[in-house]
Amino acid sequence: MSMKIESTKILKKMTTEYFQSFFPKEGKRPLTAWCSSIGPSEILTAMGFQVYYPENHGALLGATRTSNDHIPKAHSIGYHPDICSYLSSDIGAYLNGQTPLTKTYGIPEIPKPDLLVYSTNQCREVQDWFGFYEKEFGAKMIGISSPWKLGVMGSEEVTYVKNQLKEMIKTIEDHFKLKLDPQKLKEVVGLSAESSKLWKTFLRKAKSTPAPFSFFDGCIQMAPAVVLRGRADAVEYYKTLNGEVDQYLATNPPSTKPEFRLYWDGMPIWGKLRFFSDLFKENNTTVVGSTYCDSWIFDCLDGDNPLESMAMAYTRIFINRSEEIKEATLKNMYEEYDCDGMIFHDSKTCPYNSNNRFCLPQRLSDKFNIPNLVIDGDLNDLRCFSEEQTVTAVESFLEQLRIDKL
Amino acid sequence: MSEYFFGIDIGSSYTKACILDANRKVLAQRTIKTGISFENACEKVKELVVSDLKISGDQLTKSVSTGVGRKNVAFAQFNKPELNCISKACYFYFPQASTIIDIGGQDNKLIIVAADGKQKSFKMNRKCASGTGSFLEEMSLKLDLGLTEMNERARSVKDSVKVSSFCTVFAATEIIHHIRNNSDTNQIIRGVFESVIKRVFEMGDLSGTIILSGGTIEKNPMLIQIFGEKLNSPPLVPPAPQMIGAIGAALYGVDEFEKENA
DSSP: OOOOOTTHHHHHHHHHHHHHTTSOSSSOOOOEEEEOTTSOHHHHHHTTOEEEOHHHHHHHHHHTTOHHHHHHHHHHTTOOTTSOHHHHHHHHHHHTTOOHHHHHHOOSSOOOOSEEEEETTSOSHHHHHHHHHHHHHTOEEEEEOOOOSBSSOOHHHHHHHHHHHHHHHHHHHHHHTOOOOHHHHHHHHHHHHHHHHHHHHHHHGGGSSSOSSOHHHHHHHTHHHHHTTTOHHHHHHHHHHHHHHHHHHHHSOOOSOOSEEEEEESOOOGGGHHHHHHHHHHTTEEEEEEHHHHTTOOTTOOTTSHHHHHHHHHHSOGGGBOHHHHHHHHHHHHHHTTOSEEEEEEETTOGGGOTTTTSHHHHHHHHHOOOEEEEEEOSSOGGGOOHHHHHHHHHHHHHHHHHHHO | OOOOEEEEEEOSSEEEEEEEOTTOOEEEEEEEEOTTOHHHHHHHHHHHHHHHTTOOGGGOSEEEEEETTGGGOTTOSEEOOHHHHHHHHHHHHSOSOEEEEEEOSSOEEEEEEOTTSOEEEEEEOOSOOTTSHHHHHHHHHHHTOOHHHHHHHHHTOSOOOOOOOSSHHHHHHHHHHHHHTTOOHHHHHHHHHHHHHHHHHTTSOOOSOEEEESHHHHHOHHHHHHHHHHHTSOOBOOSSGGGHHHHHHHHHHHHHHHHHTO
């Protein structure tokens, strides 16, 4: 049902260039900063660091179905099976001396960090994850502490984060003998804002009926929104991508209307993207939107007000909001995408992004009559996922929707 | 000419099959072990029910499959997920709003059905054997007692020894601990049955009409008794709880036939 996105070839080339740039053929390797996926990477880019995202590496380990080769290694040295499987995949792979980056992008190893920057806006695991590498590489580590589970955001929370960003800049300047050019920061944040807008434009094109692509395509197309944030090539890519989708919709729109449109909440199950894509296709259903892909939409980023807008953008992300805000957001997205049902992924090792655990599915069902299904799984640890049970649950849910429509 | 509607439920442990007539009356039913081949199991069980009625396979008007192996039944006209078959058959026997608790070998299902028969929602147990038929079978092996004897022994006592672990392995160690402390064996066994029911009570609000189904219910009447005690009223149980999915599948076949001939 989904279109074949030709721009993906450009995406592959861009991401290959991005990873290879950590290992230039000539000259010194770039000053490298590791950053959590919704961390203040614009500051690092503006200061001349090449930015690497360990969560992206975690997702790649999951998508290449190599996570379970490495998770046991991390567990064997004391990391608990219930903690983030991005962390255990990534640290296990490091201890095993392997990375899918070699096969996928042709680089010899993960780029070594000079600086590690994390924000606790998504979870506290990043602190210990990055802490492992701080000791391993003797790199400087800086953490941004984020207010947690916010309802309505006030200026106090923004100021709290903004002050930490200022402090972080000073620490980096002193440690690396660098100077942040405020003009450069404005430019980088401006580019981030622009690519974020274009990413949102792309995702919202799935509001068309039939949708030209699904959540599972979004999981592939999101790479520039995550790892090329603040760069002109991300902006260019999303312009090209949006152009391709517009042209497709104008000239060759999908003719078969899917029977159902669903909304996905929670993490993808990276090693099962194809399985889910095929399962829904087989059942004439499209997963049209997700809170996950939306997590990299930063509406309030503003190049003219870089620090404050970053503090605001990175604190108000969905995962970090109160139950009330999450409930309202899901209801709005469900209506906006004209959905028939909602899937919640209860990710065994990611409690922070398993939004079913405090009765949200029940509230959406009771208050707004939104049918929903909770799937048990995990972002990377496939031992926590049963294909058979999932097929039974998904197909029963769709049959229930079918009968309800009669 | 008589119409025959074949329903088959290929489960992980057992394959169940039945034939209904156009009035939805069960004419024949059979259960066999699934074994290692879904294809062999469905051919074999079909052969058995067809022979029971002294008809040939070609005389089947509609064949509908369900269960984990539902997509492996080459001769079925269509398949339906088992939860929907269970709710359809339970509503056929008890046409009212209800909560169905189906306990199978590998999983538990809690299904909410509205007064009009529409399935409203459902829950399945997490990927864990606790509270399922597998748990009882594991305990039966550990205690070296058949399921029938376990049911009889549990029925002979009023009190039970608490078995509270979530995990099958932990529960087994808990039982060994009770045996070592010379607790009454029959009370331990009753505790095992009660622990299954405790897991089910955690799955949802069990108010209103409760229907029990599934192979574990059929093989363990003690579960029905304890459910009744906990709920303060006897739960409803269809005539053949293990056959319920297959009957649901056959009912889908009758509906389809009626739609085609309306």
